[in-house]
Amino acid sequence: MPTLQSVLLRRARIVHVDHEPATARGFRPRSARKADSGLTALEAELLDRGYALTEPLRGALAAAGAEALGEAGRRLLREIDELLGADRTHMPLFGGFPGSVPRDTDALYVDRVFALLLQEPEQPCVLCGTAGRVRPVSPCAHLVCGSCWDGAGYNGCPICHRRIDRAAPFLRPVPPGDHDAPRTGTPGGPLRLLCLGSSRTADAAAELTALLARRTPLSPQDRADLAVLVAHAPDGLGWLPADVPVREAKALVLGALLRDARTAEAARRRLPELLTTATDVLRLLCVWSGGDPDPRGAPRMRSVPRGLRRALLAVLDGLDVPALVEDVHRHPRAWKRAGEVLHPYEQHARHPRAALAFATLRATETSATGDLGEALLRTAAAYPEAVTVRAGTARTARPTTVPVRVGPRGLYDRGPVRRSVPRVRIVARTWAARAEEALRGDDPAAALRLLGERPGELVRRLDHLLRRYGAGLPAEELGRVLRRGLPSVGPGPLLSALGELRGRHLAGERRVFFPRGRVSRPFRADDDRAPLPGGTVAEVCALLEAEALRRLGKESRFDLAVLDSGLAGIPVPFAERSAASSLVAVPRGSFFPLPEGEVLRLFLHWTEPAGTRVDLDLSVVFFDEEWRFTGLCDYTSLRRRDDAAVHSGDLTSAPAPDGATEYVDLDPAGLAAAGVRYAVPVVLSFNDIPFEALPDAFAGYMALPDRRARDASYDPRAVRQRFDLTGDSRICVPMVVDLADGRALWTDVHLPGDGGFHSAGRHTERLGRLGLGLWEYFTGGARVSLWDLACWHAAARADEVVVVGRAPDEVRVFRRRADEEVAAFAARLRVPGAAGERWRAGGPGEAAGRAARAADGRRVLLALREGDIAPEKATGVAYRLFPGLVDGCEDVARVTAGDLLAALS
Numbered sequence: 021m022p023t024l025q026s027v028l029l030r031r032a033r034i035v036h037v038d039h040e041p042a043t044a045r046g047f048r049p050r051s052a053r054k055a056d057s058g059l060t061a062l063e064a065e066l067l068d069r070g071y072a073l074t075e076p077l078r079g080a081l082a083a084a085g086a087e088a089l090g091e092a093g094r095r096l097l098r099e100i101d102e103l104l105g106a107d108r109t110h111m112p113l114f115g116g117f118p119g120s121v122p123r124d125t126d127a128l129y130v131d132r133v134f135a136l137l138l139q140e141p142e143q144p145c146v147l148c149g150t151a152g153r154v155r156p157v158s159p160c161a162h163l164v165c166g167s168c169w170d171g172a173g174y175n176g177c178p179i180c181h182r183r184i185d186r187a188a189p190f191l192r193p194v195p196p197g198d199h200d201a202p203r204t205g206t207p208g209g210p211l212r213l214l215c216l217g218s219s220r221t222a223d224a225a226a227e228l229t230a231l232l233a234r235r236t237p238l239s240p241q242d243r244a245d246l247a248v249l250v251a252h253a254p255d256g257l258g259w260l261p262a263d264v265p266v267r268e269a270k271a272l273v274l275g276a277l278l279r280d281a282r283t284a285e286a287a288r289r290r291l292p293e294l295l296t297t298a299t300d301v302l303r304l305l306c307v308w309s310g311g312d313p314d315p316r317g318a319p320r321m322r323s324v325p326r327g328l329r330r331a332l333l334a335v336l337d338g339l340d341v342p343a344l345v346e347d348v349h350r351h352p353r354a355w356k357r358a359g360e361v362l363h364p365y366e367q368h369a370r371h372p373r374a375a376l377a378f379a380t381l382r383a384t385e386t387s388a389t390g391d392l393g394e395a396l397l398r399t400a401a402a403y404p405e406a407v408t409v410r411a412g413t414a415r416t417a418r419p420t421t422v423p424v425r426v427g428p429r430g431l432y433d434r435g436p437v438r439r440s441v442p443r444v445r446i447v448a449r450t451w452a453a454r455a456e457e458a459l460r461g462d463d464p465a466a467a468l469r470l471l472g473e474r475p476g477e478l479v480r481r482l483d484h485l486l487r488r489y490g491a492g493l494p495a496e497e498l499g500r501v502l503r504r505g506l507p508s509v510g511p512g513p514l515l516s517a518l519g520e521l522r523g524r525h526l527a528g529e530r531r532v533f534f535p536r537g538r539v540s541r542p543f544r545a546d547d548d549r550a551p552l553p554g555g556t557v558a559e560v561c562a563l564l565e566a567e568a569l570r571r572l573g574k575e576s577r578f579d580l581a582v583l584d585s586g587l588a589g590i591p592v593p594f595a596e597r598s599a600a601s602s603l604v605a606v607p608r609g610s611f612f613p614l615p616e617g618e619v620l621r622l623f624l625h626w627t628e629p630a631g632t633r634v635d636l637d638l639s640v641v642f643f644d645e646e647w648r649f650t651g652l653c654d655y656t657s658l659r660r661r662d663d664a665a666v667h668s669g670d671l672t673s674a675p676a677p678d679g680a681t682e683y684v685d686l687d688p689a690g691l692a693a694a695g696v697r698y699a700v701p702v703v704l705s706f707n708d709i710p711f712e713a714l715p716d717a718f719a720g721y722m723a724l725p726d727r728r729a730r731d732a733s734y735d736p737r738a739v740r741q742r743f744d745l746t747g748d749s750r751i752c753v754p755m756v757v758d759l760a761d762g763r764a765l766w767t768d769v770h771l772p773g774d775g776g777f778h779s780a781g782r783h784t785e786r787l788g789r790l791g792l793g794l795w796e797y798f799t800g801g802a803r804v805s806l807w808d809l810a811c812w813h814a815a816a817r818a819d820e821v822v823v824v825g826r827a828p829d830e831v832r833v834f835r836r837r838a839d840e841e842v843a844a845f846a847a848r849l850r851v852p853g854a855a856g857e858r859w860r861a862g863g864p865g866e867a868a869g870r871a872a873r874a875a876d877g878r879r880v881l882l883a884l885r886e887g888d889i890a891p892e893k894a895t896g897v898a899y900r901l902f903p904g905l906v907d908g909c910e911d912v913a914r915v916t917a918g919d920l921l922a923a924l925s
Contacts, residue, residue: 023248025099028223030245032215032223033215035216037081039084058086058089062093062096062097066096066214069106070736072214074214076216077214080216100736105623105718105720108679109678110623110732113669114668114732118663118732121658121659125657125658135162135165135168139154142154148167150165160182162180164179166190171192176671181655181669181672210886212903231269234269235265235266235510235918235922236512238269239598239600244601246273247276257277268303268313268314274291274304275304291335292338297347298347298348299315302354305324309322316354317538321361337370344377345376345377345406346406356382365378368395368396375392385443386444386446389442393444409446410445411442412442454470464489464493465494467489468485468501475506475508479514483517486552510925511924514567515568517564519803521561525552527551529546530544530546531547532793533545538747540769542794565843565846579878579879580821580822580875581880582883582889583821586886587884587885588807589610591803592607592806593921600744602744609765609766611765614764615740618726620685620721621685621686621738622640622684623683624636624681625716626716627674627675627677628709629715632709633672634674635671635705636717636745637670638703639704640684642698645697653667653684654780664696665684666685668681684701687727688759700753701721701753703745704778704780707777710749712747712748712749717746718744722740749770753767756795771783810920822874831871832857833874834848868889872890875891875894876893878895880895882900884898885901887905887907888906891909893911897914898915899917
């Protein structure tokens with residue numbers, strides 16, 4: 021589990037200095053000079069990793085003294101290295117990569133096979149004939165010739181490519197050579213600023229409050245951070261808000277509080293206030309039992325203490341019965357498990373409505389004459405809109421022997437007598453079933469009226485409704501129902517419907533679906549839906565957008581908004597439940613330019629569990645303009661296209677503690693010149709071991725400035741993205757690279773494994789279909805982007821807007837006219853090339869500088885892809901995807917994409 025300091029460093033770049041100023045302890049000038057030199061060395065180390073100290077943090081470290089500075093600096097560097105992946109040992113198979121990678125992969129394979137099959141101990145080498153140079157390597161014991169195989173160039177066995185003992189005599193220090201020439205140039209990219217923390221408790225509370233206020237589902241990384249922050253929360257529960265929008269986050273927090281003896285009683289008292297649906301109770305039971313707050317993957321339920329069991333039954337009993345019954349039937353399997361630990365029938369007299377809901381779960385027959393049966397029937401009669409009672413099969417009671425007459429021999433028995441006992445079944449009547457029945461009918465007004473009872477469901481089913489009834493749907497009635505219901509619709513359904521409907525007047529080719537799960541495994545389907553009428557689509561979308569602008573108009577105002585048009589390629593993050601833990605949180609479906617540098621280096625590192633060999637492979641598959649397969653770069657093809665792609669070699673094991681590392685260096689310009697348009701990196705588990713079984717596995721990419729002078733080292737300065745490999749998956753596709761346009765699509769998806777061994781060559785057709793489908797889906801405008809959301813914020817909350825990024829040297833200024841509606845102003849902002857005052861700048865840096873000067877000393881809204889705009893003495897809020905100078909603006913509060921979305925609530 022991560023530590024509090026690592027969580028605060030990653031989330032807010034906050035560093036705490038616990039030591040008192042050294043001057044208060046009689047600090048000597050000689051020690052002061054020593055501390056100054058140590059601080060200079062620390063800053064140099066941080067710059068090598070792409071980090072810098074803000075002035076308050078630098079002052080606190082300078083005043084801490086030499087000894088305290090050394091301790092704090094070592095801890096900080098260790099945490100940053102762990103964040104960047106630089107704390108691991110990175111040794112690819114070919115230690116002199118890329119210079120020492122063999123030119124002929126096929127010849128290398130033939131040599132390996134000959135050596136494996138024909139080499140004998142105490143015999144000359146079968147390849148070169150040299151005697152006395154053949155030795156076994158440890159631990160695989162393959163016979164290796166020291167003349168044929170360069171021990172200075174291999175970090176694994178040349179025959180099987182398994183990691184070998186570093187103390188083996190075969191391995192020799194790498195001699196200096198051309199491939200080890202020192203690196204030239206400095207990797208570009210953002211400089212991350214580190215800030216001084218005030219108090220661990222206060223900073224943890226601030227991050228915890230921000231997480232609990234999110235209105236989008238939490239990623240696995242966010243959920244792990246939440247557990248750490250709750251453990252360091254202030255005493256008492258005053259920090260726990262009455263409303264936690266994300267119900268999964270609510271279950272995680274309550275589960276942690278109920279397990280802690282110090283807060284269990286206070287948390288139990290707040291359950292009726294916080295648990296507002298039956299599914300909330302089920303999620304809490306899942307967390308209590310050690311699982312995720314997802315009822316679809318409910319674990320085996322743990323026993324619940326009597327006090328908590330009664331509290332949860334009381335919560336269920338206090339809910340609206342129709343909603344309670346419907347919620348129970350959404351996850352029947354999980355609720356059946358929950359019933360085993362809640363024992364609802366034991367307290368049926370005290371909690372009759374909860375018992376009724378569980379009685380509908382199995383629709384089992386019950387006696388109409390027993391205490392339980394009579395109580396259930398009485399409760400069912402009070403809620404005819406939620407349940408119905410059906411006659412069951414009349415069953416006979418247990419046989420009993422009764423006296424029937426007195427004869428000459430006295431009292432005797434006639435024998436067993438069976439009595440018939442009436443049985444009934446209590447069956448649920450859910451709103452969802454009635455909605456489906458209405459949508460299958462021929463009465464559009466009735467279907468619209470029923471869906472209007474639940475505006476969120478109406479918005480989710482708008483496409484279905486419009487397709488089902490078409491022109492038969494009364495337009496005026498639809499508009500009236502939408503205007504009445506939209507104010508109560510959540511921001512997620514609102515923007516999801518808007519994104520899906522905006523292009524529905526056009527014919528589509530394919531659809532992509534992302535089922536819920538711990539990893540995202542999309543599947544495609546042909547889009548056989550008929551296009552919707554353009555007028556209807558425009559009217560409905562206008563209503564949805566007007567609702568978004570109405571809500572944002574109630575937020576606080578800004579003097580100026582500065583927007584980066586590069587946000588147009590980044591979708592609003594609605595559901596990140598399966599997002600990989602990463603250095604930069606990028607929503608799935610985001611487009612971003614390739615980082616500056618001549619070489620894009622992909623990297624993979626993993627460590628196998630003890631006793632299990634794990635062979636992961638990093639590969640890149642290439643496609644042309646029409647998504648036709650043109651080749652690949654993997655262990656079967658180490659060099660491609662005149663070294664436009666170079667693989668570091670295939671390591672087939674990764675024992676602890678060193679693990680294994682693989683690289684693939686891509687020259688985008690060289691690949692594009694060779695006719696390659698798309699590159700699809702993929703990580704595969706060759707021997708079918710799931711990623712979740714590995715103690716450590718991550719991948720990512722870095723930007724190297726010079727293709728001629730580079731070596732096999734792992735340079736943390738150049739790391740642009742690093743993400744963990746987790747979940748029950750064997751094939752991960754993190755992104756798709758468009759070499760012609762110099763941009764990449766962040767996909768973060770997984771392919772289902774088909775068992776056996778996996779290699780990129782086996783999956784080229786599947787990867788091509790996947791890449792084409794994802795590319796078409798995310799370029800088709802089916803999702804609302806952060807650019808749309810930022811323009812709505814700016815139009816509704818500011819009268820002056822500065823837009824940067826449409827051209828490298830261009831800045832446009834928009835001012836709202838006196839008679840201009842907010843919707844018209846927002847539309848004008850979003851259209852490329854719209855009329856606005858145009859400023860010419862000398863380049864991207866000058867454009868950012870002009871935008872920053874325009875915001876100096878004002879209350880501003882900054883919405884940026886790159887955080888390179890830092891106005892002086894400004895206040896307000898700033899969103900940026902990638903870090904930059906704006907992080908150093910103390911009076912400008914940083915917000916996330918989820919915070920921008922939360923304003924629509």
